[in-house]
Amino acid sequence: MASTVRYDEVEVGQEIPAVAYKVRRVNLVMYAGASGDFNPIHWNERFAKTVGLPDVIAHGMFTMAQGGRFVTDWVGDPAAVVDYGVRFSSMVVVPDDDAGATITVGGVVEEKLEDKRVVVGLTATSGDVRVLSKARAVVQLS
Template sequence: MAATIMYDEVEAGQQIPAVDYRVHRLDLVKYAGASGDFNTIHWNERYAKAVGLPDVIAHGMYTMAQGGRFVTAWAGDPAAVVDYGVRFSSMVVVPDDDEGATITISGVVEEKLEDKRVVVVLTARSGDSRVLSKARAVVQLS
């Protein structure tokens, strides 16, 4: 776990460096087992293409979870995230090769609130597409 970020150490406008999260088909199968979402578009290329998708796509909630992972790693404490929400704006296409896909997530401290809380706005991209929009977390800092 990263060192805990202190409220007095952050400023509004502070950039949080980008992190790349690799996604492979095996990750989607594991997520399907954990979440119970076995929708065929998340693991069967033939079916995904038959319904008009470019390839297998990651679960939206899997993509959202990577944003949560980013924020908790930055804060240094998973319990620090007191509110988190996103809108899904594009798909994460996961080809069946060694490279898989990449979700790149970065952030900025948008605002410092009372009670040592901050609002973090995330940017999440895969390839040329923004995959999450209106991604914001309220984080309780020490």
């Protein structure tokens, strides 16, 4: 499947509209099963609080995956992402209620490269807190 975003239709500075991803405890349990990371800070509130956390927190890689999901949904082809990296700047606290937490991811085209590739800078927040920093993806466009 080729990218649905065309290189000649993308401009530096172009914003990619933000998307909000809901996170509930059940998502963290499913992610733990898929990743093998069963650290109790990601599912056990009592344990998380005994180690000084405000509540259960999302896995860092789960948070990073939401940024990757944002990019692949935008470009229309997971194979079009040729490089992706982030730094973790804060935790996503996931309360045990019906609302859970929200990770909001947005992007901007920062640079056009050779061979129809672009650099997309991402912003990711939960509430008013930035949870990923230096988040960048290089994407191969059509």
